[in-house]
Every structure is written in structure tokens, then in C-alpha cells.
Amino acid sequence: MTAGQRLQPISSFRNGLGTRTPLRVLMGAFLLAIACGSVHSQTTHEEALEEWEPNGILDQIVDIDLTDIPLSEALDDLSDELAINILLDAAVLRDDGLSPEEPVSLQAMGITLRSALQMLIEPLELVAFEDEGLVRVTTTRGQEQYLRTIIYTVGPLIESVEVEDGEEYVIHDFGVIETALSRCVAPLTWIEAGGPGLMKELSRTKNGMLLVRHVPLVHRDMADVISGMYRAADILQDQTEEPPEAEPTEITPEPVEKAPQTGYGPAWRKPTPAEVALLEKLERPVSIDCTNLSFAEVLALIEEQAELGVRIHESVEDTIGKSAECGGGISCRYAETSAATVLDAICRTSGLEVRISSELLFLVDPKEREEPMLPAIYPIEDLTHQVIYYQTYYDYDTLIEILQTSVAPRSWDDTMIGSAVLEPIYADDLRALAILQHPSTHVRIEGLLEALRDSTHLETYDPKEEDGFGAGAQAVRDALSQDVSFRFQETPLEEALREIADQANVNLLIDRRALLAASIDPDLLVRARCSDLPLHIAIGLLLKKYDLGWTIYNESLWITSRRAAERSLRLRIYPMSNLSVRASSLSDMILEGVAPESWRDQGGQGLLFYYSYSPRPLLVIRQTEEIHHEIERLLRQLEAED
Secondary structure, eight states: OOOGGGTOOOOOOOOOOOOOOOOOOOOOOEEEEEEETTTOOOOOOHHHTTTTTTSSSGGGGGEEEEEEEHHHHHHHHHHHTTTTTTOHHEEEEEEOOOOOEEEEEEEEEEEEHHHHHHHHHHOOOOOOOETTTTEEEEEEEGGGGGGGGEEEEEEHEEEEEEEEETEEEEEEEEEHHHHHHHSSGGGGGGGGGGSSSEEEETTSSSSSSEEEEEOOOHHHHHHHHHHHHHHHHHHHHHOOOOOOOOOOTSSEEEOOOOOOOBBEEEEEEOOOOHHHHHHHHSSSSEEEEEEEHHHHHHHHEEEEEEEEEEEGGGGGHHHOOGGGGGOOEEEEEEEEEEHHHHHHHHHHTOOOOEEEEEEEEEEETTSSOOOEEEEEEOHHHHHEEEETEEEEEEOOHHHHHHHHHHSSSSBBGGGGGGGGGGEEEEEEEEEEEEEEEHHHHHHHHHHHHHHHHHOOOOOOEEEETTTTSSSSHHHHHHHSSSSEEEEEEEEEHHHHHHHHHHHTTTTTTEEEHHHHHHTOOOTEEEEEEEEEHHHHHHHHHHHHHTTTTEEETTTTTEEHHHHHHOOOEEEEEETTTTTOOOOOHHHHHHHHOOGGGGGGGTEEEEEEEESSSSOOOOOOEOOOHHHHHHHHHHHHOOOHOO
């Protein structure tokens, strides 16, 4: 996955039950719809979607140019220009203390009407949805006037056959589906949480149906998630299982055909034409070589070279307005690197984020603008399946532990800090994970699952940066073994680091903000010398002398404080297929022989998992970049001796 693709699933700002992006999943999840008190015949998923968006009004492409005009007037203008009916629920707005005359501004070309409306109404925390041929704009509370009842057929996902007195009975385990849906699709809006949503099983129906009464926007996500479940079930049914060739006394993991796609649902929507064009620009190469420039100056260089337009959210206007005079400017060296990679890197040094919102590129403060959470379904049958003595077993626990301890570990609801949800789905025809997470975290989950499926000998992967196993990051890792020489006598730190980076031909980023936070002067003078030493040893000698550290991030050698480097853990996957040593012995060798004090069992942060359910056995390790380098050296030595 490229750096530009990393931004793809990040959807627009939302509040409460705010608007969603269009459904793009095409599959045959069957449902029976009841709307407006009338019962409809059984229909396909696509036809059911037409019950509330029959004309696709919100998906049409528009150009918009509005400056400081009242919201009601802006909607009237759009209505006239597009020859559609847009109804603003002015009375409900006033009841909630909002004004329909609030001034709005927006200039954008080639985006969907859905995105345009969202940009206009987002500051007022309003929602927009299609309803019987018109578009309604109202408040989160106001949309509860338009609750709809839909019956979803879910029986094929959850049925099992039991035999009693020689007769077969079809049993539907609704709990498997209900828990996943209620926890991952708008979890705070169901009646049990004080919201308007109702979910009820129709257990006596032949096909196994769920009655759901909710607002249209939640039904969109509900239909999309159930579609993802059917797709995951189709993958499972299409997989063929061959009997193991091993003797009965052996334990043999049995590979299963890889899933064609890792995740399904609202978190993995198809990008619009405007987003595709934006992603292509983000892949354009840029070259930046600067010392202590302000964020605004570096951003302007990237925009000019990639022909990008980055919109600044009001939450970060003060931040980017600061000049390099404060000492926290940006110092970096990037050569022919994608704009997405460089943007992400400079944002990280400034505590900011780049997001695609409403088909436009925005710079936001993540502390002020938290990403919305979106649900997704991940089929994992092939990652949890093994055969022991000709019996098939599924181990969800190891995979779940890897995900929750390695990917955004503080975000999960079982930590009592976060609110993200991971709900396993166990059924004969559906083995998957239902996950409610931030879009950027879904990218990391998708990347980790894909890496578990695809790992080959000594390839590495870091889900925190999607280029962690790509050419850019691997080029930096390869450069760590190159010999460098230097002699510094009262040389400014940045000048010294640039000379080293030039010798090794690697990208460089100096995190001046982290250095200042650690009371380290980014402009300090250094004294050091070495001759023909590998880069990782030479730079280690230089940095440790001044309480500095390094890691690899976004295709660059990242210089930061020693403490920050020790907290910067990376997840990497080490295939063991070419090593003859037993997994338990190798694990002990690493835990006891490579920085033993750094592992969790000894009070550190490092984690090591033995994972045997992929097509080949793997070690999954979360550690600092320096320790990963030592682990890889050890494994290469073992490989050479074998």
C-alpha cells in the first residue's frame, strides 16, 4: 500500500449521526423491507438501498462557489441550480437554538452534492439525507422524525443444523449478529443506550430475519455492514479444504485460500472521482531540503510541487501561523518522495494530521477534530484456522491480542480509555471480526492482516506507517549497514546529520519539536569522529552522546530525543519458514539475548508473538527500530548457519 492510499478511507467530519459517504458495496445480501407502513417483497441489497435513495441525488457531481451567504439561501440556490428539492427543517433548527440564516462559504469543483452539503452544514452539526425524492437537512435530533423500519435477512449467516430424533432442525444464532451490529454500528444510538434505534430478532421466520428501526443514515451503514458479512461468508464458502498430508501424530497448520479483500463496510468505500484525482496528486514526487522553516513555508513548497490545495481547518490556524523564530521549525531532507509521505511527516512533527474530508484535503488538529469511527467487517477464517489430528480449530484469541496490543492499543474499549470496538463473529458460515475504529486505524488493521497473509522470508512490516514494508522505508533500513566516516569539531547538529545523510543517501527529518520538549537545543554544536563504521553504529555513537535517538518513519531517518525514540515502537513480521530452530527456542533466544530489559515481561514495552496460522509460521514483534535491527541481524546469522 502506498502512502497516498493510506489516506483513501479517511472520510468526512461527522457529529453524532452525521452524514455518511455513499454506499459502494455491490453484493447480494437479501432483506425484506418495510417502509412507511407498507411491506415490500424480498429484494436485493442494491434494490433495498433504493428504498431511501432511489434517484442517487446526493451522488451527482457539482461545482459550488458561495461566499458568506445565509445557509437557507445557499440551499435554495443549490436546489434551483440542480432542479432538485432540498428541504431545510428551519423549525427544528430554531428549537435547537440554531439559525437557518447562519452565513456559509464554500468553493469547490467536481465534488458530490453529498460532500458539498456536508461542508456547508458541518459547522452547525446538521445532517442531510434523501427522503422520498427530496433532500432533507435537519439536526441530529430532528432526523429521529424519519425513523424507518427495515427487515434484514441474516439467516444464511448464522444458521446451523442440529439433528434430534433423526430429524434435522435449522437453528439461527441471532446473538452472533446482534452483538456485532449493536456494538459496531452507531453504538450509542440504540434503545439500550437511550437512543431511538430498535433491533429485534424474528426468530420464527424461516430465513432468519432482523427487524431494525432507525434513521436512514444508520440504515446505510447497517446495510453496508451486513453486505460485508455476506461477502466474508462467501469467501469462507468458496474456500476448499484439503485433508492434511501429515501423520496423525503431527500438528499441521492447513493453509486456506487468501481472502481477495481484507475489509468490507463503510470504512472501505470506493473513492469518488474527486478523491481519485486527489490521491493521484498525493503520489506525485516532491523534493524538500530545508532548515528550521516554518510549517506554512514547507507546506507551500509541497503544494507548489504537487499542485495540491490543502485547506486549513480553523482548529490549526494558530499553529501553522507560527514562524520558525520560535525554534520549532521544520528541518528535513526529502528527495523525490511522494507528497503524501512528506505531508504526513511534517504534520507529525507539528502535532497535526492531513485528512481527506468531503473529497477535499484538510489540515486538522487531531486533539480538536477527532476522527469519526466507522464499522468494518474483516474475514479472518484463513488467519485463525488450523488442523490438529484431523480436527479443525479456530484460534481468534492470538490474532485479537496482536491487534489490540499492537495497533492503537490505547484506543480499544477494554482499556477503559478508548471507545473502539472489536467483536468476534463465530458462525459455521461466517468467521470474521466486526471492528468499529477510526479510519486511519482501519488502514493499519488492514495492513497488518494483509502482512500476516503475505509475509515471505525476512520481509518486514510496520502498520503505524503504511510504507513500513515498502521500498522507501526498506531503503533506509538497508542504508543502516552502509559504512560512513565523519569528523565533527564544534559542528552544528543539523549540519552534521545532513553530512551523514548525504553519505548514506537517505531521507532525513529532525524533530525539532521533540528536541525542544526534551530541553535539547536543536542547534547545539557536536564533536564526534568515526571511520568506516556502519551507519547504525556511527549515528548511534553520535546521538547517544547528546541524549538523542533515531527511528525510521515515512521513508526517512527520523532524529528525535532518546526518550521519544524508545517510545516509538514498530510492529514487524518475521517469517520463520527458512529457519530450522524451533519457535520456542527462537523466542527465548530473542527475549533473553536482545535487549532483555526492554520486553514486557521485564517491565519494558516490547512484545513478541509466535503466530502459526498464516501460510507459514511467523514471529510478530513490537519493538523500537534499533532493537528490530538487532533482531534481524540475529535471524540473518541463524539463516546463514542453517
